[in-house]
Amino acid sequence: MNVLGISGSLRQASYNTMALRAAQKLAPEGMRIEMADIKAIPLYNDDVRAAGFPDSVTQLEARIRAADAVLLVTPEYNFSIPGVLKNTLDWVSRTPAQPFDGKPVAIMGASPGVVGTARVQYHLRQVLLFLNSFTVNKPEVFISQAASKFSPEGELTDAPTAQAITALLVSLQKLKQRLG
Ligand SMILES: Cc1cc2nc3c(=O)[nH]c(=O)nc-3n(C[C@H](O)[C@H](O)[C@H](O)COP(=O)(O)O)c2cc1C
Numbered sequence: 674m675n676v677l678g679i680s681g682s683l684r685q686a687s688y689n690t691m692a693l694r695a696a697q698k699l700a701p702e703g704m705r706i707e708m709a710d711i712k713a714i715p716l717y718n719d720d721v722r723a724a725g726f727p728d729s730v731t732q733l734e735a736r737i738r739a740a741d742a743v744l745l746v747t748p749e750y751n752f753s754i755p756g757v758l759k760n761t762l763d764w765v766s767r768t769p770a771q772p773f774d775g776k777p778v779a780i781m782g783a784s785p786g787v788v789g790t791a792r793v794q795y796h797l798r799q800v801l802l803f804l805n806s807f808t809v810n811k812p813e814v815f816i817s818q819a820a821s822k823f824s825p826e827g828e829l830t831d832a833p834t835a836q837a838i839t840a841l842l843v844s845l846q847k848l849k850q851r852l853g
Pocket residue numbers: 682683684686687688689690748749750751752753783784785786787788789790
C-alpha cells in the first residue's frame with residue numbers, strides 16, 4: 674500500500690513534518706509512506722488555472738491519484754487550516770479528475786498547545802467531505818505539547834504518540850482494504 678504524506682507546514686523544524694517522518698518509520702508491514710512537498714504550489718488564482726495548471730499542481734495531483742491513500746499532517750492556525758495547506762487543496766480540487774474523490778485519507782496534527790490540532794482536524798474533515806474522500810474516523814491523533822514529544826533532532830520520543838500514529842495507519846490500511 675502506497676501512501677502519500679503531506680505536511681501542512683513549510684518550516685524547517687516543523688513538528689508536523691517531524692510527525693510525518695515518524696509515521697514513515699512506524700508504517701505497518703505492507704505500507705510505504707512517501708512525502709510530498711507543497712512549497713512550490715503558488716497562490717490560487719483562477720486566471721492562472723484557466724491558462725493552464727502550474728506544473729507543481731499537476732505533479733502533486735498525479736502523485737495523489739497514484740497513491741492508494743493520503744496522510745495529511747497539519748498544524749492548526751487560528752483554530753483552522755493553515756493557508757498553505759488549504760491553498761494546496763483548493764488547487765487540487767479544481768483539477769479535471771479531482772484525485773481526492775474516493776480516496777482514503779488519514780489526518781493527524783501536532784501543536785505546542787494543549788488541544789493538539791483538534792479544531793483544525795474538524796475543518797479539514799469538512800473540506801474532505803466536499804472532495805468526496807473517505808476519512809479515517811478513529812483514532813483521532815492530536816499531538817499536543819509537541820515540544821515535549823520530539824527530540825531536538827526531530828525524532829518522536831513519546832511512546833503513546835507512536836502507538837496512536839501506528840493505530841491510525843492500521844486504520845487507514847483497513848479502510849483501504851474495505852474500499853477495495
Ligand atoms: C498564524 C498562526 C496561528 C496559530 N494558531 C494556532 C491555533 O489556533 N492553535 C494552535 O494549537 N496553535 C496555533 N499556532 C501555533 C502553531 O501550532 C505552532 O506554530 C506550530 O509549531 C506549527 O506547526 P509546525 O511546528 O508544524 O510548523 C499558530 C501559529 C501561527 C503561525
